[in-house]
Amino acid sequence: MGCREIKLRSFDKQRDTAMVEDLEKKCEVGPRERPFIYMDTMGDPMCRIRNSPEYKMLVAELENELVGVIRGSIKIVTCSSLEDKAKVGYVLGLRVSPLHRRKGIGLSLVKRLEEWFDANCVDYAYMATEKDNEASLKLFMDNLGFVKFRSPTILVNPVSHHVLHISSSVKITRVKVEQSENLYRRFMSRVEFFPHDIDRVLQNRLSLGTWVAYPQGESWDGFDPNRCIPSSWAMLSVWNSGDLFKLRVANVPLACIVCTKIMSLIARAVPFLKLPDLPDVFSAFGFYFIYGVHGEGPQTGVLLHSLCRFVHNLATNCKDCKVIVVEVGGLDGLRHHIPHWEFISCTEDFWCIKPLRNRNNTQFNWSETPPPRALFVDPREV
Structure with missing residues (x-):
């Protein structure tokens, strides 16, 4: 035929x-x-x-x-x-x-x-x-x-059952959709593949919100181009891909599945040991996708790291969310400040x-x- x-x-x-x-x-x-x-x-x-x-x-x-x-x-x-x-x-x-x-x-x-x-x-x-x-x-x-x-570089970080500590020196604020659009068009409109319809992306039901981080003690009014913004700041948005489709890792040796289950049980039973909490990816699971990552100033890396920990804590409230995924430019220096596990990421x-x-x-x-x-x-x- x-x-x-x-x-x-x-x-x-x-x-x-x-x-x-x-x-x-x-x-x-x-x-x-x-x-x-x-x-x-x-x-x-x-x-x-x-x-x-x-x-x-x-x-x-x-x-x-x-x-x-x-x-x-x-x-x-x-x-x-x-x-x-x-x-x-x-x-x-x-x-x-x-x-x-x-x-x-x-x-x-x-x-x-x-x-x-x-x-x-x-x-x-x-x-x-x-x-x-x-x-x-x-x-x-x-x-x-x-x-x-x-x-691009794809960075994957598992979601544990523990809430991660965020430094008290960092202030994290959620911004409204209209303000988010203003920020993205102001600071990222010249970035490759920036979507002309960013407003539709931010308004989508799957977009959980946009957050900015800046040093505690400084004020934030980044929505007004005529006013000063903090000396350092970072922002990102979160998309719930798990509401669209689920993933599952298949063809895994039984020993790996058993080991993951045991590690998870121990991590929950004795949390003070702070053992790595391996996610159960052998049954269907969802994930959060971080997009629109941007920052400026000497403390950008620290602020972005805090934002990622904040997203992790957000994900602990979602039963199906097992990992957090970020994709950034291969030359983007911000990638070094995004928490991830090397062996499940793609450089x-x-x-x-x-x-x-x-x-x-x-x-x-x-x-x-x-x-x-x-x-x-x-x-x-x-």
Whole structure:
């Protein structure tokens, strides 16, 4: 059977939901010889794109069998320090049935999605993958013309049952949505991938809030550009990804599961020992995603560290939240002040990009620019 028999069409919720979930169970993320992460979309295969301004999901069908799926979203973002804007299309969630790989199905799905991007005047298409995912890199870079673009760092920190101490020298304040938008547009509008619709991100029900930290004793009025702000300050926002989908670590040796359970029981029984509290990631769990990380002044690192501890304490009130995830630019010095466990973090995520059209007939090509220090990672695309 050749690829000419494959039918590509838009996702139909009533018709395709169960088949997509079955397909994604077959396409586990990771090889069988080591643990891998399985994503449970909780009955909504479009959950990872549903909060984007524009989105589309395609499926590949062969004789009434679903053999492939892909998702895409469109938004307007900042693409240079001069606040130039670009319309970008994000490619994610590409899956092809193991029994039907190497037949060009993945290639056909991406090309069809690019046609949708082109019809909506998208300037650049981009995607993210693991640097050792050879099949994905071969498809996008060798066959589709994508190039390596950015290498963000993904930092993961487990949520323990203990409330962490926050220094009394740090003042943490929650800011209103309108004030948060003002701060982000004032201080991060020139950061790469800053979303033009930041107001919609902050107003989303999954965004739990924005907090700022500054030295105790100083006043905060960072919302008024004509008034002084503290000598040092930091801010971040929190997104509850666990309300969209759940994760589970599978293919783990039984000894690891037993060890984790025992360590957790001991940590709860004798908290004064301050043993590391290993999260139970072997059953379905959610996570908080920290986004919009920014700070200024000599004490920024200390303040950001306190903010992250505050988010950890916030997460202890959520039964399903087992880890906190942050993704920042690979060159961003703030990453050194974000608590995380090295062995479950990723020091080099792999982003690829492809120009789709000549923006306003200019010579500017975003894909050829050097990586900046900071990067705005949209929580809607996690």
